[in-house]
Amino acid sequence: MKLKEEFYQRKNVVKIAKELLGKGLFTKIDGIVTGGIIVETEAYSWKERGCHAFGAKKTQRNAIMFDKGGHVYVYLCYGMHHLFNVVTNTPDIPEAVLIRALEPIAGAEEMLLRRGKAGHKFHLTSGPGKLTKALGIDRTFTGKFLTDNEIWIEDLNRKISSRNILATPRIGIDYAGEDAKLLWRFTIKDNQWVSG
DNA sequence: GCAATGATTTACT
DNA sequence: GTAAATCATTGCC
Numbered sequence A: 001m002k003l004k005e006e007f008y009q010r011k012n013v014v015k016i017a018k019e020l021l022g023k024g025l026f027t028k029i030d031g032i033v034t035g036g037i038i039v040e041t042e043a044y045s046w047k048e049r050g051c052h053a054f055g056a057k058k059t060q061r062n063a064i065m066f067d068k069g070g071h072v073y074v075y076l077c078y079g080m081h082h083l084f085n086v087v088t089n090t091p092d093i094p095e096a097v098l099i100r101a102l103e104p105i106a107g108a109e110e111m112l113l114r115r116g117k118a119g120h121k122f123h124l125t126s127g128p129g130k131l132t133k134a135l136g137i138d139r140t141f142t143g144k145f146l147t148d149n150e151i152w153i154e155d156l157n158r159k160i161s162s163r164n165i166l167a168t169p170r171i172g173i174d175y176a177g178e179d180a181k182l183l184w185r186f187t188i189k190d191n192q193w194v195s196g
Numbered sequence B: 001g002c003a004a005t006g007a008t009t010t011a012c013t
Numbered sequence C: 001g002t003a004a005a006t007c008a009t010t011g012c013c
Helices: A013-020 A062-066 A108-115 A128-135 A174-181
Strands: A024-029 A032-045 A072-077 A081-088 A095-106 A151-154 A165-168 A185-188
Touching (some): A013 A032, A013 A081, A024 A128, A032 A128, A062 A072, A095 A108, A108 A128
Antiparallel strands (some): A024 A151, A032 A185, A072 A081, A081 A095
């Protein structure tokens, strides 16, 4: 069952990031469904430097984060990798959850094709740039809504007990200073698909 | 208008 | 372990 937009519009982005673990992310492109279980997330808020919308500063790129929760925010990093985010909270409060890794459960063959056949099994979707390529997500997905039929998140009725959730510092944001130390990265303990 | 740089991945030494 | 690939966005001139 798809998550309703109310799920994304609550005010605690860190809580939402934790609750997204164990949920299923899917895309449907040219009639082909691909997707998997979310096993790694990160929370981003305008209150800290790691976020593109730090200080609630609105630019052309991050404008979608100022819209209501449930929108998709995809952006290109290092000129070659698309990173997939879920916008949360209410309008004018820019916060988002970055989806960093999936455990594939649908369309594995199609995902292998998109990624190129090289590579180890556990490298198919174990990283933010990899999973967007596997699911066929690119910058044009920005602004889509997660109750659409093109991309959505489902509640798979998998319960992740809190002792199986690991909280660690976020990755790749050393420039954020003290904010880089926040324990806002959440992973499912002992899951093979979590990124290194 | 132009230069600097990053929420990364991959290949090579 | 280290480095290259590669470009949209940003901030400053």
